[in-house]
Amino acid sequence: MARADENSIPAQIATQAVNLAPATVISIAILVLWQVIVVVLKIPEAILPTPTRIFGVMVERRELLLQHTWPTALQCIYGFLLAVAVGVGLGIAIAFSRLFRTGVYPLVIAFQVVPKVALAPLFIVWFGLGTTSRILLAFVIAFFPMVVNTFAGIQSTDPVMIRMARSFSASRWTIFSKIEFPTALPYIFSGLKIGITFAVIGIIVAEFVTAQEGLGYLIVFSEGNVDTPMLMAAIFVLSVVGVILYALIVLLEKLVIRWDVGQKL
Amino acid sequence: MGQGGRDQRQIQSGQGLIDARPATWRLGSNNQTGPGPPFGAGRDRGFMAENSVHVQIAALRKIYQTRREEIEAIHNVDMAVSEGEFVSILGPSGCGKSTLLMAVGGLLPISGGSIEIDRDAVTGPRRDTGVVFQSPVLMPWRTIEKNVLFPIESLGLRVADYRDGAAALLEMTGLGGFAHNFPSELSGGMQQRVAICRALIHNPTLLLMDEPFSALDAITRDAMNQELLRIWQEFQKTVLFVTHSIREAVFLSDRVFVMSPRPAVISKIVEIDLPRPRTLEIEETPEFNVYVAELRKAIEG
Ligand SMILES: Nc1ncnc2c1ncn2[C@@H]1O[C@H](COP(=O)(O)OP(=O)(O)OP(=O)(O)O)[C@@H](O)[C@H]1O
Ligand SMILES: [Mg+2]
16 A cells, blocks of 8 residues: 555546546536526526636636735635644643643633634734734634644554553653654644634634735625625635645645554554 | 584574674674673573573562552562573463563563562663564554664664664565565564564564464464574574463473463473474474473463
């Protein structure tokens, strides 16, 4: 399974492309059906524009769309990276410190119950309408799965493997860096994948509320103008941004985790 | 008869095989060893000779403290193992064999008595010990070669000095072509051979093996036993081998220590005076089966 030739990135992309074929066919069928229904039933554009109309808007007004895409994408990345740093760090701290495990971990869990989008107005009060508030909201939503997954991943280390390392006089640092952390990596990556989608949600909600720039802002702005084609074009671009960010993490995962994770030794 | 067997072994290990190892491997392993001559070459192999005791266990006691109760795993164990000797510890499941072995490996605090290796009290894992566990515990994210080299990293030695050694060990155990494969691509028997290479890479003088072949099928197990003897005869390590297979213990050992059920004491010591090198045919001989019967009786009653 993990042979280099079968596992090379181009080969994987090729396999993925084949796997995606049925989904592509279904997507195209849905778009065609959508087009036909809108045209036949004469549904007004303000309610539901045709796919071709949305595509037209994306081409004609690409400058405006791109102008709002960059801040959204960048802020997603900043919020996400902040969440990775704090989330993975906290997960490690919780795994190794009793103080963090008994004192901080319950708070993190409890905090998870708070619907975090409700914090958006508070962040505006504290940090204003600028990027800080938006990045912080993305961070607050995205960091939880990283904490939990990092902690769970480290905990899943085989105790016999730790004993094996100790038998070769391994230091605490060696055990962490060469055994516990690699064991946790697949868990951390699934945390990253959840985290990036959460970060996108955080940024969009924050853009709704702060109404300064970004695709979220473009969406509410278009809604105000009853410009439904633009609104849907913005949603589409936003989805593309989300998919690309997600795909980047999957790619990184494939580069980092070259071994067979399914195998339990 | 047994004496003749031992002499033969000495001749074999004293010349050809050791000298056949690449010079770098010898160099790499010599400049880091603790006490004792490398590979035990020229060691006095007579058991019980006063000056060659390698592992000395006296009045060992181990009590596990659990939340609800105290479990006395080992009541009182005395043991003296000579340098280069192959000793098996045989006993029923749960009698404390692993506990004993882990204590010798410095991986478990003891409750009483003493364990000395080369007259040095064991207080923690030692650099001149190699441990093989029941499961291979290979790191799935490392190639076979890097798994074998893990102890070198862990001990803070120079990995570059041991690459040839790793290659030689893998070659010797028939894994020469698998250095760059991942563990998931190897069978259980091959994985356990990697674990043995890993336990030997830093050239320890003492090898501790906790039922290393119990997860393997009978055929693979026989093959591994022969291979282990071959390795042992080449490297002349002291081996403490835990098993609950009587035949395995007789086949491999110079002496077999029988442990009683928990709380454990040593209930019998049997010297296996069979010629070496041993092959599987020896299992058909009457002498072999006399030992098997004797040990079975010792375990059962
Ligand atoms: N960490 C522990 N805490 C409490 N009791 C333990 C612990 N480890 C082992 N024991 C107990 O000590 C006794 C000896 O255990 P040990 O694992 O040494 O047996 P063993 O002879 O190796 O058995 P097996 O052949 O099944 O591997 C057992 O009764 C076991 O329940
Ligand atoms: Mg055991």
